Amino acid sequence: MVFRDERWPDGTPGWVDLMVPDQAKAIAFYSGLFGWDVHRGGEETGFYGMAELRGRPVAGIGQTPPGQDIPAAWTTYLAVSDVDRTAAAITEAGGQIVVPVMEVMKEGRMAVAADPAGAVFGLWEAGNHIGTQVTSAPGTLAWNDCMSRDYPAAKPFYEEIFGFGFQDISGDDFTYAVVLIDGRPVGGLGAMPASVPPEVPSYWAAYFWVADADASSAKVAELGGTVDGKPWDSPYGRQVRVTDDQGVPFIVIAPNEQSGEPEGWEV
Numbered sequence: 001m002v003f004r005d006e007r008w009p010d011g012t013p014g015w016v017d018l019m020v021p022d023q024a025k026a027i028a029f030y031s032g033l034f035g036w037d038v039h040r041g042g043e044e045t046g047f048y049g050m051a052e053l054r055g056r057p058v059a060g061i062g063q064t065p066p067g068q069d070i071p072a073a074w075t076t077y078l079a080v081s082d083v084d085r086t087a088a089a090i091t092e093a094g095g096q097i098v099v100p101v102m103e104v105m106k107e108g109r110m111a112v113a114a115d116p117a118g119a120v121f122g123l124w125e126a127g128n129h130i131g132t133q134v135t136s137a138p139g140t141l142a143w144n145d146c147m148s149r150d151y152p153a154a155k156p157f158y159e160e161i162f163g164f165g166f167q168d169i170s171g172d173d174f175t176y177a178v179v180l181i182d183g184r185p186v187g188g189l190g191a192m193p194a195s196v197p198p199e200v201p202s203y204w205a206a207y208f209w210v211a212d213a214d215a216s217s218a219k220v221a222e223l224g225g226t227v228d229g230k231p232w233d234s235p236y237g238r239q240v241r242v243t244d245d246q247g248v249p250f251i252v253i254a255p256n257e258q259s260g261e262p263e264g265w266e267v
Contacts (some may be wrong), residue, residue, distance in 0.1 A: 001137040001266035003056060007126045008079035011162035012186045013144035014131030015077040015124050016206045017060030019070055020246045023049060026061050029245050032223050033216065034139035034208065044105070056133040058140050072248050075112065076144045076204040077122035078162060079131060083109045086123055089161050090115075094153075104129075115157050117150035119202035136209070136264040142237075142253050143207035145188030150202070151175055155189060164189075206250050211267045213238040213254040220244075220252075233258060 008014030020026045027038045027049055036051040038061060049061035064070050080086045087097050090113045098120060099112035108127035114120045124131060134140050148154040158164045158179070165180035166189065175191035192202065210216040213231040217240045220227055224245035231240040239253035255261045 001054070001140075002135045002264035003054075004130070004133050004135065007081075007130045009181055010079055010081055011164060011181050012079045013076050013141070014079040014126075015060070015122070016074055016132070016141055016144070017048075017062060017077070017122075018072075018074050018248065019062045019064050020072045020248065021064050022246060023047070023061060023063035026244065026246060029223050029225065030059075030061065033219055034210075036139060053134050053137065053139050057129070058132050058134050072246050073120075073203075074206040074248060074250055075120065075122045076206055077110070077124040077131070080123050080125050083111055083123050083125040086161065087111045087113065093157050093160050095157060095161075115146070115148070115202070116153045117148045117202040119146050119148060119154070119204055121146070121204045136262045137266045138209050138211045140209050141206065142209040142262075143187065143251075144204060145176075145179075145190060145207075146202070146204045147190050147192050147196075148202045149192045151189070151191035154202070158189065207239070207253050208250060209262075210252045210254050213240050213252055216240075216252045216254070217242060235259060 018026060030036055031038060038049045038051045041048045047063060050057050051059040051061060083101050087101055094116040096114045097111055098114055101111045103109055106127050107129035109125040111123045132141050166177040167180055168177045170176055177189050178185045179187040179189055217227045217231055220242045226243045228241040231238050233256050235258045237253040237259040238256040239251055241251050243249045
């Protein structure tokens with residue numbers, strides 16, 4: 001388990017949050033799956049829930065505001081040092097601002113954007129809240145990637161806006177690049193496989209560490225969620241795509257023999 005007290009470098013996926021119609025139901029599901037302690041804020045925060053491990057924030061769980069047609073989803077937030085400048089650059093590069101720049105009390109400033117292929121992501125300019133403060137343990141954020149329906153458009157967009165570098169690891173039947181910041185892997189960008197139904201839009205996915213992918217997939221089903229296929233081994237860990245009990249997809253991943261345990265790993 002690694003604790004972090006400094007702001008995440010620009011472009012790093014440094015926070016995730018979930019917006020759902022039933023916050024209480026989500027809190028019960030994810031607390032049961034990941035062992036999170038979730039503390040709801042007051043009315044001034046929209047009763048936003050802060051999920052914690054060892055007393056430090058790892059993710060957020062919010063309630064969809066009444067009357068707003070917002071899809072239930074995990075949102076990946078990319079760290080930025082100037083959210084206004086980044087939002088303007090996104091528009092100029094062919095993206096869209098979905099939620100305009102706003103102040104979040106003294107915690108920071110945020111916006112929600114979409115890339116030219118329609119993948120939605122957040123921007124977070126840290127104030128008192130730097131983002132996730134715990135890594136390398138079950139229940140913490142493990143990885144984020146963007147699966148795009150227009151990979152040739154998405155790649156230069158993220159390179160221009162966030163200065164991403166790319167390490168291509170594509171194979172015969174897939175296109176995927178590891179996203180690099182200052183030569184350090186921070187996420188991924190891939191082309192949507194042809195097997196994915198056409199109604200599925202481009203999206204950013206969140207991966208969470210677990211100690212045992214098979215046991216966690218069984219726990220998902222026990223808690224009312226669904227499991228998409230069986231856990232499978234990759235060079236980066238044993239993983240499986242699951243859906244919570246409100247229909248929101250995410251991935252759980254556990255260290256395996258190929259990946260080894262991440263630095264600072266603690267169960």
